[in-house]
Amino acid sequence: MEAVSLWGLGVVALACAVAVFACDSMARATFALLGSLVCVGGVVFVLGLPYLGVVTVLMMVMEMVVMAVFMVAYMMNPAGLMPMSMLHNKRGALGISAAVFASLTGAVFLVDWPQRRGSPPRDTTFQVGKALMGGQMLTMVVLGFVLLATMVAATVLALHRGRYDRLGDDLDRCPARDPAGGGVGR
Amino acid sequence: MTFELVLVLAAGLFSVGLFGALSQQSIVMIMMGIELMIGGVIVAAADFWHFLAPAAADGQVVIVVAVVAMAVEMAMGFAVTTALYRARQVDTTDMARELKG
Amino acid sequence: MVEAGRWWTVLLAPALLLAGALLAVAADTCAAAQHAGRRPSLGAVGRRLLEVPRLLTAQPRTLPAADRLLWRLGVLIVPAAAVLSVLVVPFGHRGVADLSVGLVWFNAMEVLTWAGLWLAGWGPNSVFSLVGGYRFVAQGLAYELPLMFALISAATGAQSLRLADIVAAQQGLWFVVWMPVGFLVHLAGVLAFAFLGPFAYPAGHDLAGGVLAEASGVDRLLLQAGRWLWLTAGAAMAVPLFLGGGNGPVLPAWAWSLLKTLAVLGLLVYGLRRVPVVRADRYVELAWVVLLPLTLVQVLAVALVVLVRQGG
Amino acid sequence: MLTLVTFLPLLACVGLALAPRSVPDRVCARVWAGTAAADLALVVGLWVGFDPHGGMQYQQNHPWIPAAGVGYHVGVDGLSLPLVAMTCLLFLATALYSLRETRRVRSYVCLFLFLQTVSVGLFVALDLILFFVFFDLSLVGMFFVIAGWGHGGRARAAALTFFLYTFTGSLALLLGFIGLSLAATPHTFDLLELVRGNPLAGQGLYAGLVLLALGVGLAVKTPTVPFHTWLPPAHTEAPAAGSAILAGVLLKMGAYGFVRIAMPLLPGSWRRYALVFVIVGTVSVVYGALVALAQTDFKRMIAYTSVTHMGYILLAVGAAGVLAGTDAQARSLAVTGAVVQMVSHGLLTGALFLLTGVLHDRGGTYAMDAYSGLSSHAPRFAAATGVAAFAGLGIPGFSGFIAEFQILTGSLASQAVATTCALTGLLITAALFLRALRHMFLGPSRLPAAAPATGFRDLVPSEAAATVPLLGAALVIGVAPRFLLDVVEPASRTVTQLVAR
Amino acid sequence: MSALLWALIALPLGAGAALLLSGRRWNALAPGLGLAAAAGTFGLAVASAVFRPEASAPLFAGVRAGLRVDGLSAVLVVAVAAVTTAVLVASPGELGPRENRGRFFGLMLLFAGAMTVTVTATTLPPLLMAWEVMGATSWALIGFWWHRPDRVRAADTAFVTTRAADLGLYLAAGAAMAGGVGSLDLTALTGAQGGWRHVACAGLVVAALGKSAQLPFSFWLSHAMRGPGPVSALLHSATMVAAGAYLLLRLHPLLVATGWAAPLVAWTGGVTALALGVVAVAQRALKQLLAASTSSQVGFMVLAAGVGDPSGGTLQLLAHAAAKSALFLAAGAWLTSLGTEQLPALRGAVRRHPLLGAGFVAGALALAGLPPLSLWVAKDEVLAAARAQSPGLYALGLAAAAVAAGYSVKALWYVTRPLPHDHDHDHDHGQEQDGGRRGARGPTRSVSTPVVVLAAAAVFLGVAALPGLSGPLRGVLGGGQQHAPNPWEMALSAAVALAAAGAAWWWLPRSAHAPRTASAGKRWAADWLSMERAARAVLVRPAFALARALAAFDDRAVDGAVHHLARGGLTLARGAARADDHGLDGAVRAVAAGCRRLGAWARRPQTGLLHQYYAQAVVGFTLLLSIVLLVR
Known part of the structure; x- marks a missing residue:
């Protein structure tokens, strides 16, 4: 099955x-x-x-x-109504990816993989949860920070008016000049 | 045998993603290619976990990291593209070559 | 306690869901009539139900350069996802498939509706439907996070993702008692992914029906059915999560589940008319700035309670 | 006491330098003269309290750089006291002579005060490094005097040649000193210990090399023939006072170096290579005299006569090193002659250069054939120059004769041939001085074009006050030399004993 | 007693110095002061001759400055003082009031003092000091009228020549010291060991010959005549030139001790006497004639010293001093009054100034060596001693005596001719080249009296020296000499002198009118045997040439070498700078350029195209992976 x-x-x-x-x-x-x-x-x-x-x-x-x-x-x-090819360097890319595929598959078959060690636990979710919160805490923390950083960076980059523009030249305009109203404190 | 086959699947996904990333001009398409590559990695990780080291959770942690990576890649990719687009109305990598050496 | 049902339960669950949906539609027409001052009559309900064969026989409208494949896919996904999400819900002490990650499955199916509706909006290559699709995505962004945390608080309370365990955890005390915010957010979420009542913004009249603008014939039927199926599925899900599932003093487990589901459904249909349609950006502000922190605190409280109880 | 004598001028110099701008030039010159006079008085006091047979007196010894064995060790004995006295007298003379100086008087005075300190310091120094420090500082002082106040267009070039040439010599000297100190078991630069220890007694080659270094360094300073070419241009370009000090004091540093350092510290190698110094001395005498004879420039001629006189000293010092065929009395006579020659040359050539300064001040040029019959214009100037010239060529009754007689008598015993050649030097010197006198002072009166319309002014009191005492001192030494010889003879006897050991 | 000797020296030297320094301030008083000092000196001289004081002072280490008046020096001291006084008496006449008399009298007194020290010195240093001072004062006096360059040049020549000879003294001093005579005492010189004694003796001989204007140094005396009359009278007749002879007389024991010195001196004296006699005969100027005659007469003294007859030599010295100073004074007076010294022009000068003329005639006669006069007697003594030595010398002496007679008579003949009638005419065309004051005024009495006195002294001295009376004189001189001249020798010399005088007197009028075709020999003799031209050619000109050559060599070669060294250093520096610029700097710049190119190469992969970056990344990773796998 x-x-x-x-x-x-x-x-x-x-x-x-x-x-x-x-x-x-x-x-x-x-x-x-x-x-x-x-x-x-x-x-x-x-x-x-x-x-x-x-x-x-x-x-x-x-x-x-x-x-x-x-x-x-x-x-x-x-x-996709106006079909045009947005490709460049097709042959090169094809060649490289084919080569990579060939080498990977070659590796897969050539390398003698070790035998399985140990058996899967009853509850894999619990296993990963425990690992993340235990031995792999560092990874969890890093992932947390990375995600936070991504949120802030993506927002900043994507904002049309930048982070400070809304606060005026001297960064002190009290109701910040936002295109859409609403939000806390207004 | 399924172990090798799944790995081949992962390699296949990875290669197709690679081909997409290399050949596509549009930034979004390239990101899709990268998403596929990461998908390949997830498959490989699950495969390794399942067939080689089920006892340890490392394989799963790799998958979690891969998923987070995919999310981050997605977010930052579109943020950069947005900024680029807003600045210069361009969305293909060929036109955004100012950082040329 | 809850074990996977036999093969025929796979059919029974959809049937029950359909029945629930029909009941909801009827209730809704009665409420609409009462709202309009008329007496709710069986005829109105009948007229409402006649819509089904009308739509089935109607000539579907064709649009130029429509992406028929994606359109068909989108329209199919919405009801299918509703049905799939119910498979996990335990009816009394038996569910169709008792997955260890039942809660996540429900959430995944719920997210599928995003894709479905967006495709339904994109398919006909028309502005109103596309905007409707976007509206649903925007509304989705708004309600998704608080809903997720509500589900997580239930899972944390039961220390498991399996619905059976959650129901079992509510032996003594139903979660709704010490997770009221979670329950309310869940109800709001149900309305939201069924885009009915206050959350009918994607299919708003200002967009000529939004997502349903270009839907005609079978497509329209499937979409409408999907909305009401999701409503009943949501209500069904609320029961094991917050209302103790089949637990109850006298009646058998399935009876309690049915009763609680109908109660929740009635509550929801009652609420449909009461609240005006909320614009997505307004709701996103409320959801992210108010509901999200509340649900976070909720999860924190639950986690502390669980730790204290487990620790002590 | 000696430190006071040495550093009194420096104090005055610093005082003047720090004095406010408003101090008029005349005051500066007077301060200089006053300091010089005070210094001379102190030296006379020293002389009176000096016991000829007491060896090294008024010693002061303080550690200066103990790590390197260098100490501030000063003291005076029969050799250095006369030279110190002569230096102070000469500086007083130049001070009086410069009372009428007009060009940048303040710095001029400071430079000369600095030079006095340095010169006296060198003669009293009993530590090789202290000697070397003063040796080099004198070069610096003289360089600025020539470069700053020299009147010729080529003053700067001459000053630079002078400085570089003698500075290279001083480096050779330093090499020698280091060689000396390294040879001593507890490395020390102290002169008396080195003399007592006689470190280089045994090593032949090493001692020879050290002597070579010292010899070259000192030879460049007392200009012996091959190294003398810096002297004439330096003199012709230097101002009168500068020339007087350069000839009167700075040349003696080299000669004094031979007597104070080379002979006592390297007796063995000095005796072995004495012949070299004799030959160089004799050649310097004859060569200097002949080249002087051929000069047309009066001051340049006198400069070359300085080479001759220094040649005599070298001859005497060299002869004192040869033990064969002489007795102690002859050798000490030669050394005494050398020291007296240093003193007498300082006085006489100093006076001569001051007088040539007067000549240049009036006539604007040193060329002998530009003047004639100056006696009619300036009888006193002519008389003074005549006397100085005759004293210079060794007329008895002046210190020149006393020195040269002792040198020649003392040296003939061991170096008969060399001394006879040196005798011809006497004759040529006589001829050239008389020829100069005849050209410039006697005969029909003719002044150079550059001479001012007012004619050739005679000696001004300040100039007379500068030159006459010097000639007077030379006369006193010439007539009654005993007061000087009593001081010098015991010291030269000790030097000859040191060389003979 | 030594105070007397110190006073004897101090008085002339001190007075001289004072007068010299006063210069023109006391011009009027100068003669009086000078004369007083001279007289004082004379008195002291007589006193010291009587008491024979001795004094010494410490001079150098182990060397004392000793002075002593013994027999020989006593006589000389008195003589010097006397002649000085006489000359100073005559000097004011010679020097006009406008002259710088202070300087003249000062120098004369200084000279007298120096001469006194010379004769009294017992050790070499004071002798040498006095010797040199005499040379210097003679230079100053010869060049007294320094306005005329030729006079100064003459003074220079005189000084340099005598100075050259004086080097001998230095040599002698050094040799004595070397020879072990630490005290440099003259008498002890014979004790010097080995060769040093010969060297010392040679030095002394050379010095003496130089100072006494013997061959080959005698040409400087002809230049010395440029000086004023009194100078010639005092220095170049009586004292200075005699000093050399006196020295040889005193050091006779040393000469004998060395063996070769005595005959050499004797023969030099004889030959000089003869040669310079002939030169004197050939002279046309009176003062030149007298100068040559001085040399020849001193030759006799040197001959005496050579043969070892101090008393004869001294007598000769005294007689000659008196006679010659008288003659010079007269000649000087005529030069000032008549403005010329050419013999033909002085025709009849005696008649014009009878007193002066008488003195001149007496002096000339004495000079001729005619019997009863002093010079004849002295000459006989010397010849007697010479004969004892070797007959050749005796013959030489006689010939010299004859020649002496010849030139004396020549002078006498011209001077005593009758006055030519156009008396005044002579005044005008008298050549001025002798520089005398032209016809200032007649010789005053102050000149005539000293001339007469000196002439009288010259005459009467002869009498004192006659064999009978010579005992006390010889006693005074202390030198007991056996060879008293026997009568036939005296007669022979008298005959020779008379014969020569007669012949000259006979021959002169003929030659005076004969055409002036002077023979080569005559011209050679007139030119003082062209010794000066020889000396100048042999010594002076090459010395100057050598000097010029050396000066040039010094400037070019030695100075050049130093400058080349400096220039070499500069070129080295420039070379190093260039090497540094092109070499090192070039290398650095090349490296920089290389880096820039590498930079450019490094930038090529940065195409800005994202897909190319991916391609590069993938290729890179695969390589990395394969390396890791292969290496493991």
Whole structure:
């Protein structure tokens, strides 16, 4: 049962992956990518990591929806109605990725992988939770900080009017000049 | 045998993502390519965890990190693209080559 | 306690969900009539239900350069996701599939509606539907975080993601008693992802029906069905999370679950008319600035209680 | 007491330098003269209290750089006291002579006060490094005097040649000193200990090299022939007072170095290489006299005569080193002659240069053929120059004869051939001085074009007061030399004994 | 007693110095003061001759300045004082009031003092000091009228020549010291060991010959004649030139001790006497004739010293001093009054000034060595001693005596000719080249009396020296000499002198009118045997040439070498600077350029194209991965 599902999911994932760069419409590319990543979530689910699998699907769906918003905002031809090739250096990229694929698969088959050690715990979610909160606390802290930094940086970068513009030249205008009203304290 | 096959799947995803990243001009498309590559990594991590070291949680931590990385990459990518777009109405890497050496 | 049902429960659950949805629609038409001053009559309800065969036989409108694939996908996803999310909910002491990560599954299916609705909005290649889709995404950003933390507070209280464990944890005391904020935020969330009542902003009349603007025929039917299915699914989910699932003094577990679900559903349908449609950016401000901290405090309180109880 | 004598001028110099700008030049000159007179008085006091047979007296010894064995050790004996007296007398003379100086008087006075301190300091120094420090400071002082107040266009070039040339010599000297101190078991630069210890007694080659270094350093300073080419330009460009001090005092430093350092500290190698010094001395005598004979510039001629006189000293000092064929009395006579020659040359050539200063001040040039029959214009000037010239060529009755007689008598015993050659030097010196006198002072009267319309003014009181005492002192030494010889002879006897050991 | 001797020296020297320094201030008083000092000196001289004081003072280490008046020096001291007084009496006449008399009298007294020290000195240093001072004063006096460059040049020549000879004294002093005679005592010189004695003796001989104007140094005496009359009278006749002879007379024991010195001195004296006699005969100017005659007469004294006859020598010295100073005074007076010293022009000078003329005639006769006069007697003594030594010397002496007679008579002949009628005419065309004051005025009495007195002294001295009376004189001189001249020698010399005088008197009128075709020999003799030209050619000119050459060599070679060294240093510095600029700096700049190029290369991969970065990253990682895998 597991092998069949793995095969299925694998083939669908690859198909969607290829579809991402094959189709013209940006929306279709986005949702092909979503499909591929959902399959990845599925594979993870099947490989005995239910929590991570479902969380991956959860995150990917939200991400792709947001990406779709940006896709439409920035792409010249989001709907892919006017087919044009947005590619460059196709041959080079193909060559490199083929070479990488060949070397990786070669490595996969040549390297004698060690035998499995130990058996999966009963509750994998508990295992990862315990690890993150215990031995891997440093990773958790780092991830926390990275996420915080990303939030602040992304906001700052994306804001049209910058962080300080709203506070006027001398940074002291009391009700900051924000385009949209509302917000705390106003 | 499934272990190697899943790894091949991961390699495949990684390579397709790589091809996309290298060949696409649009920043968003490149980010999609990178997302696929990270997806490959997640698959590989799960595979390693499942087939080699289920006892330890390291494989899972790698997946968590990969997922966070994907989220961060996404956020920062679009922030930069927004800033770039707002500044110069350009969204392809070819036109944003000011940081040329 | 709750063990996975047999194979036929897979069919029973959708049926029950559909029934619930129909009941909700009827209640809604009665409320609308009462609201309009007329007496709620069975005929009005019947007329409302006749909509289904009308839509099924209607000629679907075709639009130029519509992305038919994505459109069809979007319209299908919304009801499918609702149905899938219910599989995890335990009915009395038996659920269809008792996943160890049932709560996350429900959340994942709930997020799928975002994708579905956006696709439904993008598909017809029309401005109003696209804007409607965007509105839903914006509304989603608003309600998603408080809803997640509400679910997390329930999970923290039960120290597990499995719904059966959550129900079991509510033997003594229902979570709604010491997680009221979580319950309210959950209800608001249910209304939000069913984009009904105060949260009908994506399908707002100012956008000529928003997401439903271009939907016609089967598409429109599926979308409408999806809204009401999600409403009942949300109500069903609230029961095991906050209202102790099948626990109850006298009646059997499934009866209590049914009763509680109908109660919640009634509460929601009652609330639909009472609150005006809230604009997404206004709600996002309320959600992120007020509800989010509250739910965080809620989770913190729950975690402390759990620690004290476990520690002591 | 000696430190007071040495550093009194320096105090005055510092006082003057720090004095407010408003101090008029005339006061500066008077201060200089006063200080010089006071210094001379102190030295006379020293002389009176000096016991000829007491060896080194008025000693003061304080550690200065103990790590390197260098101490501030000063003292006077028969050799250095006359020279110190002569230096003070000469500085007083130059002070009086410069009363009428007009160009930048304040710094001029400060420089000369500094030079006096340095010169006296050198003669009283009994520590090699102290000697060397004063040796080099004198170069610096003289460089500025020549460069600053020299009248020729090439003053700066001459000053630079003078400085670089003698400075290189001083470096060789320093090398020698270091060699000396290293040879001593407790490394010390103290002269008396080195003399007592006689460190280089045994080492032949090493001592020879040290003597070579010392010899070259001192030879450059007392200009012996091969190293003398800096002297004539330095003199022709230097101002009168500067020339007087350069010839009167600075040249003696080199000669004094031979007697004070080279002979007592390196007796063995001095005896072995004495012949070299004799030959260089003799050549200097004859060569200096002949080249002087061929000069047309009066001051340059006198400069070359200085080379001759220094040659005599070197001859005497060299002869004193040769033990064969002489007895102690002859050698000490030669050394005494050398010291007296230093004193007499200082007085006479100092006077001569001051008088040439007068000549240049009036006539604007030193060329002999530009003047003629000056006696008619300036009888007193002519008389003074005549007397100085005759004293210079060794007429008895003046210190020149006393010195040269002792040198020649003392040196003939061991160096018959060299001394006879040196005798011809006497003759040539006589010829050149007479020729100069005849050209300039006697014969029909003719003044150079540059001479002012008022004619050739005679000696001004300040100039007379400067030159006449010097000639008077030379006369006193010439007539009654005993007062000087009583002081010098015991010291030269000790030096000859040291060389002979 | 030594105070007397110190006084004897101090008086002339002190007075002289005072007068010299006073210069023109006491011009009027100068003669009186000078004369007083001279007289005082004379008195002291007589006193010291009687008491024979001795004195010494410490001079150098182990060397004392000793003075003693013994037999020989006593006589001389008195003689010097006497002649000085006489000359000073005559001097005011010679020098006009406008002259700088203070300087003249000062120098004369200084000279007298120096001469006194010379004769009384017993050790070499004072002798040498006095010797040199005499030279200096003679220079000052010869060049007294320094306005005329030729006079000064003559003074210089005189001084340099005598100075050259004086070097001998230095040599002698050094040799004595070397030879072990620490005290430098003249008498002890014979004790010097080995070769040093010969060296000392040679030095002394040379000095003496130089000072006494013997061959080959005698040419300076002809220049000395440029000085004023009294100077010639005092210095260049009586005292200075005699000093050399006196020295040899005193050091006769040393001469004998060395063996070769005595004959050398004797023969030099003889030859000088003869040669300079001939030169005197050939002279046309009176003073030049007298100067040459002085040299020849001193030759006799040197001959006496050589053969070891101090008393004869001294007598000769005294006689000659008296006679010659008289003649010079007269000649000087005529030079001032008649303005010329050429013999033809002095024709009949005796008649013009009878008293002066008489003195001159007496002096000339004495000079001729005619019998009863003093010089004849002295000459006989010397010749007697010479004969004892070697007949050749005796013959030489006789010939010299004959020649002496010859030139004396020549002078006499011209001077005693009858006055030419156009008396005044002579005054005008008298050549001025002798520089005398032209016809200032007639010789006053002050000149005539000393001339007469001196002439009288010259005559009467002869009498005292006659064999009968010579005992006390020889006793005074202390030198007991056996060879008293036997009568036939005296007769022979008298005959020779008379014959020569007669011949000269006969031959002179003929030659006076003969055409002036002077033969080569005559011209050579007239030019003082061209000794000066020889000396100048042999010594002076090469010395100057050598001097000029050396000066040039010094400026170019030695100074040049130093400047080349400096210039070499500069070029080295420039070379180093260039090397530094192009070499090192170049290398540094090359490295910099290389870095810039590398920089450019490093920037090439930074194309700004994102996809290329990815490609590079991937290739890089794969390489890294493969390395890690391969290496492990």
